[in-house]
Amino acid sequence: MDxxxxxxxxxxxxxxxxxxxxxxKDYNLTEQQWRIISILAHRRSIDFHxxxxxxxxxxxxxxxxxxxxxxxxxxxxMKPLNDMRKLHISLTSKGQKYYDQVKGPIxxxxxxxxxxxxxxxxxxxxxxxxxxxxIVNHSPEDxxxx
Numbered sequence: 001m002d003x004x005x006x007x008x009x010x011x012x013x014x015x016x017x018x019x020x021x022x023x024x025k026d027y028n029l030t031e032q033q034w035r036i037i038s039i040l041a042h043r044r045s046i047d048f049h050x051x052x053x054x055x056x057x058x059x060x061x062x063x064x065x066x067x068x069x070x071x072x073x074x075x076x077x078m079k080p081l082n083d084m085r086k087l088h089i090s091l092t093s094k095g096q097k098y099y100d101q102v103k104g105p106i107x108x109x110x111x112x113x114x115x116x117x118x119x120x121x122x123x124x125x126x127x128x129x130x131x132x133x134x135i136v137n138h139s140p141e142d143x144x145x146x
Contacts, residue, residue: 019109027102039100045090
């Protein structure tokens with residue numbers, strides 16, 4: 001096989017990030033921070049383990065990222081009184097405002113991708129990726145950080 005699936009997927013990610021990386025840089029955000037913020041913007045609060053799974057950020061790395069984000073006032077971490085072993089994360093009002101500011105330019109970049117690739121092809125591509133991902137019933141711990 002002349003084509004490598006893993007290399008092609010990395011190239012596709014690089015191509016997608018070409019559209020988003022300048023925006024994240026303008027707002028002084030890393031890709032991982034944006035993944036966290038965009039997940040938290042749609043949920044009141046999320047368990048640490050679930051956030052790790054949703055963002056594909058390994059738990060040791062996630063701990064450091066969340067520490068920096070908490071220091072910047074973007075997120076807060078809470079331990080539920082009924083289970084002190086758990087840790088829940090949520091956006092602060094500052095984090096939500098940050099999301100609201102960055103969301104517009106990110107949506108514009110999605111529009112650029114659709115214009116260049118076509119809405120139909122993008123939808124088909126995403127459907128194929130979903131189908132491919134579903135081939136293996138895996139645990140997020142089995143997947144490398146992206």
